[in-house]
Amino acid sequence: MTAKGIKEAVLRDPTDFGDVDYPTALVNVTNVCNLSCAHCFVFRDDNPNSARDKMDDATMMRQFEILRDKHNIKSMLFMGGEPMIRKDLVMQAAKLFEIPAIVTNATYGIPKLPGGLVTVSLDGPEHMNDPIRGDGVFQKVKAAVEARDPDDQTTLMLQMVLTAQNHHGLEEFLEEVKDWPINGVAFTFYVPRAEDDTGLAWDDLKDRDPVIDRVIAAKKKYPGLVKANIGSLELMYSERCLECTGENGENCLMLGTLPLYMGDGGNFERTFCCYGNDVDCSRCGAYAVFNSAYHKRIKGEDGYHHRSRHYAKQWP
Numbered sequence: 001m002t003a004k005g006i007k008e009a010v011l012r013d014p015t016d017f018g019d020v021d022y023p024t025a026l027v028n029v030t031n032v033c034n035l036s037c038a039h040c041f042v043f044r045d046d047n048p049n050s051a052r053d054k055m056d057d058a059t060m061m062r063q064f065e066i067l068r069d070k071h072n073i074k075s076m077l078f079m080g081g082e083p084m085i086r087k088d089l090v091m092q093a094a095k096l097f098e099i100p101a102i103v104t105n106a107t108y109g110i111p112k113l114p115g116g117l118v119t120v121s122l123d124g125p126e127h128m129n130d131p132i133r134g135d136g137v138f139q140k141v142k143a144a145v146e147a148r149d150p151d152d153q154t155t156l157m158l159q160m161v162l163t164a165q166n167h168h169g170l171e172e173f174l175e176e177v178k179d180w181p182i183n184g185v186a187f188t189f190y191v192p193r194a195e196d197d198t199g200l201a202w203d204d205l206k207d208r209d210p211v212i213d214r215v216i217a218a219k220k221k222y223p224g225l226v227k228a229n230i231g232s233l234e235l236m237y238s239e240r241c242l243e244c245t246g247e248n249g250e251n252c253l254m255l256g257t258l259p260l261y262m263g264d265g266g267n268f269e270r271t272f273c274c275y276g277n278d279v280d281c282s283r284c285g286a287y288a289v290f291n292s293a294y295h296k297r298i299k300g301e302d303g304y305h306h307r308s309r310h311y312a313k314q315w316p
């Protein structure tokens with residue numbers, strides 16, 4: 001056996017996820033995070049998320065190649081935990097995929113990903129973001145955005161997750177960030193857990209409708225800055241949203257994405273959907289769900305290629 005062969009033989013094979021194609025996938029490269037955001041789905045009880053479970057760089061690189069080739073993965077979204085805690089690995093692994101994307105809290109700076117997408121999470125203006133993401137986080141992220149090289153060929157987006165508690169800040173947030181060196185701002189809505197009692201979800205989805213109206217108004221006011229499709233947002237209204245989600249995800253196109261969570265003993269495990277195992281599909285606010293449905297139903301565009309491109313451009 002060659003040295004390369006011996007090395008490969010000692011690296012673990014990936015979990016068997018069947019023979020299905022998954023043009024889009026996401027991976028939690030680490031379960032470690034330096035923040036503890038109020039709304040975060042990753043650390044819900046039913047998810048594989050122990051900080052003890054780790055996969056070394058060489059094993060993960062090899063498993064990515066095997067899974068990419070087996071499932072025809074084109075688009076890979078690197079997340080966590082905080083993916084930039086394993087920056088060197090992520091930057092190497094990004095080269096393995098046609099459409100790489102990273103979603104980060106940006107407290108370790110902003111990675112350059114020429115030709116790819118980096119999404120930076122901020123959940124409103126400073127006075128709303130910091131109670132959710134931690135004291136001082138807004139200013140730290142702002143400094144990192146201002147320090148970036150806008151000519152580095154990386155598409156840089158901000159993303160705000162709208163909840164029943166922070167939605168009041170969406171217009172103020174846009175006013176604050178509109179002149180930052182970014183390519184756009186995405187809004188997505190909170191994905192609750194089953195029997196969510198955090199106060200972040202809208203108990204009655206009719207109460208979410210006026211917030212959708214405000215995102216549409218924001219899109220009309222700042223068409224270049226707000227990266228949202230009005231047709232997709234309209235599918236989120238309470239009288240229509242179940243058509244795209246189903247009570248239990250039965251209508252959800254996002255189930256065609258492979259979520260790779262870091263599980264027992266540092267082996268990949270898949271969860272029910274990108275948002276983990278404990279989700280309330282009937283109140284799901286993931287913009288990507290509705291945008292995929294829009295492109296499939298309204299414009300007649302279907303197929304994995306479209307979805308994978310979309311997915312890389314918009315974190316669910």
Ligand SMILES: C[S@@+](CC[C@H](N)C(=O)[O-])C[C@H]1O[C@@H](n2cnc3c(N)ncnc32)[C@H](O)[C@@H]1O
Binds near residue numbers: 079080191
């Ligand atoms: C789980 S984080 C992982 C990457 C990185 N730590 C970050 O915060 O960007 C990925 C994205 O999911 C969003 N998110 C977390 N919990 C959510 C929820 N319950 N519903 C919708 N989005 C959520 C975060 O705000 C962030 O934009």
Ligand code: SF4
Binds near residue numbers: 034035037080105
């Ligand atoms: S920074 Fe990201 S992974 Fe960490 S707690 Fe916040 S949303 Fe979750």
Ligand code: SF4
Binds near residue numbers: 254
């Ligand atoms: S993304 Fe799909 S499967 Fe996941 S919570 Fe939303 S509707 Fe359910």
